[in-house]
Amino acid sequence: MNQQRIRSYLMACLFSLALLPLATAQAATGLISSQEALALERTGSVEQVQAWLQRDDVAAELVSMGVDPARAQQRVAALSPEELDAMAHRLDEMPAGAGVIEILGVTFLVLIVLDLIGVLNIFGR
Amino acid sequence: MVVAPGPRRAVPALLFCALLLAGCAGLGPAAREALEPFDAPARIEPVAFFPQTELHCGPAALASVLDHSGLDIDYSALVEQVYLPDRGGTLQVELLAAARSHERIPWVLPPELSALLAEVAAGRPVLVLENQGVRNLPYWHYAVVIGFDPDRTEIIQHSGTEAGLARPMRRWLRDWTLAGRWAVITLPPDQLPLAPDRERWLQTLADFEAVAQPSTALRAWQTAAERWPDASLVWLGQGNSHYRLGDLEAAIAAFEKTLALDPRQPSAAFNLGWVLLESGQACGAVSRFETLADHPAIGPRVREALKMARESCESTGPGQ
Incomplete structure (x- = not known):
């Protein structure tokens, strides 16, 4: 057995020791959910742990943005892992649909443009 | 509205439209x-x-x-x-x-x-x-x-x-x-979109299952099973929902159906083992878990469950 191999065995042992508490926590959760089953099928890993860590981060972020803490927990609980990942990494770039006040201005602009378009259509014929 | 277009009106109009190309x-x-x-x-x-x-x-x-x-x-x-x-x-x-x-x-x-x-x-x-x-x-x-x-x-x-x-x-x-x-x-859970892409719909339902009540999730999986009876996940999903509803017998049947469609489905095999264990068939669970003990992703989870199943099987005996 060469040295390289011994080293990789050692690494594997250390690694599985580090994962031990994790494995115990997982065993307590019971069935493999359909979400986990799909992740396993597609990526070869169930990857729920990272999602759980992100959940807390995103909830804290929501609280810092003015959401009630209890409410924030409920809100992130309903996100899919993919959505959670998007919020954890790209929250600032995500569109936040708003509406009414500025819309009045935009609508006014649209009306002007439409009027002008009408003029042009007649002009073109 | 009747507008008589004159050159004086048309010039600013053209300018405006040049600015807002999409409008034109x-x-x-x-x-x-x-x-x-x-x-x-x-x-x-x-x-x-x-x-x-x-x-x-x-x-x-x-x-x-x-x-x-x-x-x-x-x-x-x-x-x-x-x-x-x-x-x-x-x-x-x-x-x-x-x-x-x-x-x-x-x-x-x-x-x-x-x-x-x-x-x-x-x-x-x-x-x-x-x-x-x-x-x-x-x-x-x-x-x-x-x-x-x-x-x-x-x-x-x-x-x-x-x-x-x-x-x-x-x-x-x-x-x-x-x-x-x-x-x-x-x-609602008894409907499908007009043109659902199968894989994306299954992912959508898996994400839905994680949040919805089990009875609603069950209905959604059943609706999907009517459209794609050969998709193993629609049966796994039903099994998971039955389990959450406390209907272990129906869950076992659904996981068995999943494995009939896809015998190498590790999640269905694990879940079947788990439900067998919970319904007092620990020795049956042992044989299910044993096939998965070396699985690279769920191995640790399986070995934990296997240990429990073995203990239970030994104490109650294979007759149970």
């Missing part, structure tokens, strides 16, 4: 093609209208589509669920999440006008994101498409504080396109 562009060939199958106006009636208050177009639009899917909606509670105060608006992903919380399956349509028109024609109001500003200075807004008129090339929506607003299709299409053509329907 006609309906493109793709949009004309999307409208072609429809020779009559479509209008879903009634679709409850929730005039938005403050910056709450997100909850207002969501309230409309959820109400139409058969729910009794408390608009102010919905505001609490999706509005993000510091952003002064609502994120798309939170609308999807809130639909799940209300036991409705959110389905993002393919980014094509034809897909949106088809759903509206089939009687489903569609929640859309619009960019009413420009690309670099976006102004995001949610509205609900409730109809369209192919002859007048108009789209009809509940938008902001206006119910049944008719907008020229090309203008609306520009706003919608600038927002990535994002469109969502919210479905």
Whole structure:
């Protein structure tokens, strides 16, 4: 057995020791959910742990943005892992649909443009 | 309105349109093609209208589509669920999440006008994101498409504080396109979208299962099983829902069905073992778990369960 191999065995042992508490926590959760089953099928890993860590981060972020803490927990609980990942990494770039006040201005602009378009259509014929 | 076009009016008009190119562009060939199958106006009636208050177009639009899917909606509670105060608006992903919380399956349509028109024609109001500003200075807004008129090339929506607003299709299409053509329907568990992509629908249901009540999730998996009886996941999903409902026998049958379709499905084998263990068939569970003990991803979880199953099997004996 060469040295390289011994080293990789050692690494594997250390690694599985580090994962031990994790494995115990997982065993307590019971069935493999359909979400986990799909992740396993597609990526070869169930990857729920990272999602759980992100959940807390995103909830804290929501609280810092003015959401009630209890409410924030409920809100992130309903996100899919993919959505959670998007919020954890790209929250600032995500569109936040708003509406009414500025819309009045935009609508006014649209009306002007439409009027002008009408003029042009007649002009073109 | 009759306008006599004179050169004095036409010059500023041309200038204005040069600035706002999109305003002058006609309906493109793709949009004309999307409208072609429809020779009559479509209008879903009634679709409850929730005039938005403050910056709450997100909850207002969501309230409309959820109400139409058969729910009794408390608009102010919905505001609490999706509005993000510091952003002064609502994120798309939170609308999807809130639909799940209300036991409705959110389905993002393919980014094509034809897909949106088809759903509206089939009687489903569609929640859309619009960019009413420009690309670099976006102004995001949610509205609900409730109809369209192919002859007048108009789209009809509940938008902001206006119910049944008719907008020229090309203008609306520009706003919608600038927002990535994002469109969502919210479905009760006994329905499928008109043209669901199988893999994406299964993922959608898996995400739904994680949030919905087990009875609702079960109904959704059953609906999917009617369409794709050969998809092993629709049976795994049913098994998971039966288990959460406490019906272990039905769960066992569903996991066995999953394995009949896909004998190497590790999740179904594990879940079957787990339910056998819980229903007092520990020795049966042992043999299920043993085949999975070396699985690279779920091995640790399996070995933990295997240990429990062995102890239980030894103490009760194989006769149980």
